Amino acid sequence: MKTRFPTAFLSLLFAAVALWAVFAARDWPFSARLFPWMTAIPLMVLSLVQLVIDLRMSTGETTKVMDFQFSPGVETALARRRTLNILAWVFGFALWIWLLGFEIAIPLMVFLYLKLQGQEGWTLSAVLTVVAYVFFWGIFDRLLHLPMPEARLFMWTERLLGW
Amino acid sequence: MLEAFWGGLVNIFTWPAFPLMIVGIIVGFWVGILPGLGGAVTLALMIPFIYGMEPIAAFAFLLGMHSVVQTTGDITSILFGVPGEGTAAATIVDGHPMAKKGEAGRALGAALFSSLIGALIGAFALAASIPVIQPLVLALGSPELFMLTLLGISFIASLSGGSVIRGLASGFFGFLLATVGMSDQTATLRYTFGQVYLFDGLSLVPITIGLFAIPEIIDLAVRGTSIAETHFGKLVGVWEGVKDTVRHWGLTVRASLIGTFIGLIPGMGGSVAQWVAYGHAVQSSKDKSRFGQGAVEGVLGPGAANNSKEGGSLIPTVAFGVPGSLSTAILLGAFLIVDLEPGPEMLSKHLDVTFSMVWIIVVANIITVAASFVFLDHLAKITLVRGSLIIPFLLLLIFLGSFATNNDFGDIVVMLLFGLLGYLMVLFRWPRPPLILGLVLGGLSERYLFISVQRYKAEWLTFPGVIVILLLMLAALTYPLVQARYARRRAARGMVREN
Numbered sequence: 097m098k099t100r101f102p103t104a105f106l107s108l109l110f111a112a113v114a115l116w117a118v119f120a121a122r123d124w125p126f127s128a129r130l131f132p133w134m135t136a137i138p139l140m141v142l143s144l145v146q147l148v149i150d151l152r153m154s155t156g157e158t159t160k161v162m163d164f165q166f167s168p169g170v171e172t173a174l175a176r177r178r179t180l181n182i183l184a185w186v187f188g189f190a191l192w193i194w195l196l197g198f199e200i201a202i203p204l205m206v207f208l209y210l211k212l213q214g215q216e217g218w219t220l221s222a223v224l225t226v227v228a229y230v231f232f233w234g235i236f237d238r239l240l241h242l243p244m245p246e247a248r249l250f251m252w253t254e255r256l257l258g259w
Numbered sequence: 260m261l262e263a264f265w266g267g268l269v270n271i272f273t274w275p276a277f278p279l280m281i282v283g284i285i286v287g288f289w290v291g292i293l294p295g296l297g298g299a300v301t302l303a304l305m306i307p308f309i310y311g312m313e314p315i316a317a318f319a320f321l322l323g324m325h326s327v328v329q330t331t332g333d334i335t336s337i338l339f340g341v342p343g344e345g346t347a348a349a350t351i352v353d354g355h356p357m358a359k360k361g362e363a364g365r366a367l368g369a370a371l372f373s374s375l376i377g378a379l380i381g382a383f384a385l386a387a388s389i390p391v392i393q394p395l396v397l398a399l400g401s402p403e404l405f406m407l408t409l410l411g412i413s414f415i416a417s418l419s420g421g422s423v424i425r426g427l428a429s430g431f432f433g434f435l436l437a438t439v440g441m442s443d444q445t446a447t448l449r450y451t452f453g454q455v456y457l458f459d460g461l462s463l464v465p466i467t468i469g470l471f472a473i474p475e476i477i478d479l480a481v482r483g484t485s486i487a488e489t490h491f492g493k494l495v496g497v498w499e500g501v502k503d504t505v506r507h508w509g510l511t512v513r514a515s516l517i518g519t520f521i522g523l524i525p526g527m528g529g530s531v532a533q534w535v536a537y538g539h540a541v542q543s544s545k546d547k548s549r550f551g552q553g554a555v556e557g558v559l560g561p562g563a564a565n566n567s568k569e570g571g572s573l574i575p576t577v578a579f580g581v582p583g584s585l586s587t588a589i590l591l592g593a594f595l596i597v598d599l600e601p602g603p604e605m606l607s608k609h610l611d612v613t614f615s616m617v618w619i620i621v622v623a624n625i626i627t628v629a630a631s632f633v634f635l636d637h638l639a640k641i642t643l644v645r646g647s648l649i650i651p652f653l654l655l656l657i658f659l660g661s662f663a664t665n666n667d668f669g670d671i672v673v674m675l676l677f678g679l680l681g682y683l684m685v686l687f688r689w690p691r692p693p694l695i696l697g698l699v700l701g702g703l704s705e706r707y708l709f710i711s712v713q714r715y716k717a718e719w720l721t722f723p724g725v726i727v728i729l730l731l732m733l734a735a736l737t738y739p740l741v742q743a744r745y746a747r748r749r750a751a752r753g754m755v756r757e758n
Binding site: 105117134135167186202205209214 | 422424425427428431432434435438442444445447449450473474476477478480481482483645647648650651652654655658659662663666668671672675678682683684685686687689697701704705708709712
């Protein structure tokens with residue numbers, strides 16, 4: 097029988113988190129640890145039971161879930177490549193925001209995504225980039241007055257140059 | 260109560276509630292039409308915008324948006340055979356064949372008008388239920404309210420799929436996440452790793468956005484297609500579809516009542532309502548052979564049920580804090596953001612807000628259906644938009660939405676972490692709704708448990724109300740097991756007969 101470690105991964109993760117949560121709460125006052133224990137102990141038990149079920153399930157067997165499911169019909173290797181690709185964009189965008197701030201990261205990401213990933217034309221990419229920036233500037237800056245985080249790269253540069 | 264009822268109507272026409280409702284309707288309109296972007300995800304994305312809003316303005320925006328998503332979702336289902344919403348899948352069965360036969364206009368007319376009737380009946384059910392459930396809710400104490408939070412998790416866990424254990428574990432994980440931060444009772448710092456960011460606890464918005472939006476964005480990118488690949492001609496016969504709704508008014512009303520009732524049962528969701536209503540449409544028809552080939556009744560049933568369930572699912576959400584669906588679970592988070600506590604106060608102190616919700620569903624649907632009829636031809640073309648054009652704007656929304664919660668980069672990190680968790684949960688078929696429900700109800704649940712224990716020690720466990728709710732929980736959790744066993748037996752019998 098083949099084991100189904102990938103499927104069992106979440107059961108194991110939840111069990112480990114619950115075990116740690118119970119352990120971390122051991123010295124807290126009763127009122128503070130009552131609810132965490134009331135939730136972490138059942139979570140640990142349920143996750144361990146699920147772990148056993150996952151490991152004993154035959155390969156290919158699946159559970160029905162009334163929740164969103166990924167679209168079928170895309171070849172596995174291609175789906176994996178596209179998943180990694182979009183995750184790289186998502187995490188890359190977060191990194192750009194951290195390094196460059198929203199003001200620069202937004203037009204940069206929108207334009208590069210449309211041009212490189214979407215392979216759109218120069219005009220459409222430029223127009224949509226302007227639309228995205230105006231949306232950001234109009235709603236989050238002018239309307240909501242959201243204080244934007246300082247760009248790390250500029251902070252470091254200022255420190256380095258002693259400004 | 261009558262004063263609150265009319266006050267609720269007046270409230271939604273005030274500034275800035277009405278313009279916000281129109282904005283919400285416009286957003287919901289497009290979301291419904293665009294497949295791959297669900298109503299629940301959009302609710303999650305839009306929640307950050309309600310910070311600082313008055314409750315009625317916030318609900319005008321969110322509920323105005325959410326209550327029309329189902330209505331326009333039918334347009335894509337009928338024209339392209341691609342469900343605009345997961346809850347509009349049943350409309351495809353007969354709606355798309357009607358479109359193929361050149362009756363797209365008639366099918367759309369029937370779907371839109373039955374949706375309107377369904378929404379009105381669902382809203383009426385919500386309004387009519389208030390005087391009935393008000394005394395019941397006001398009689399509940401902390402022990403019963405604590406048990407109701409557990410009942411909510413049990414319902415969602417048991418009805419969200421094949422594995423009750425996964426559903427329950429997911430719910431308890433949500434509860435555990437709600438304990439992060441400073442304890443209200445003892446000021447103990449819990450699971451904060453010494454990080455100031457975590458002292459106030461985990462924010463609902465970045466978690467909701469990560470958990471629900473990231474997996475859908477990944478799916479949109481993996482599909483790598485435009486939303487619809489088929490082109491269509493000019494739509495005719497829309498008025499005929501409206502007449503069909505009137506001709507089959509009995510079916511429309513019955514399907515609406517089915518939707519309301521299913522919406523009322525926490526955790527059942529719209530996917531169930533549409534199929535039960537479709538089944539009823541088939542069952543009640545004299546000529547069953549037409550179904551699947553383009554029978555207009557097959558469009559009317561799911562169309563009406565999809566919208567009426569929204570009013571139904573708001574009843575347990577508002578009255579008990581037990582959401583009737585995934586969307587209302589997210590909407591429950593909005594209650595907390597605008598400082599409203601679902602439960603007794605919504606039926607006494609904030610009764611006008613509750614009635615405003617009823618009116619928002621009614622007015623938003625009337626506006627949407629009217630606008631749909633006018634712009635039907637142009638609207639349908641939006642489904643030809645390429646996924647690659649939508650993704651950068653979705654990324655923009657998830658990052659800005661997460662950051663806007665506390666103006667802290669930590670929220671973006673939390674959103675990304677829960678995005679990965681959401682992806683793994685979808686991949687390994689763990690239900691996400693119980694997790695978000697646990698997180699939303701965790702604070703309330705802990706407070707009710709604390710009061711119960713402080714006031715009654717362990718005696719509250721013997722209260723009749725607590726025992727009744729406990730039995731309901733057990734029934735909810737064992738029902739899927741009994742059902743699965745029954746299905747296995749039936750399958751085994753079938754195999755024996757075949758042999």
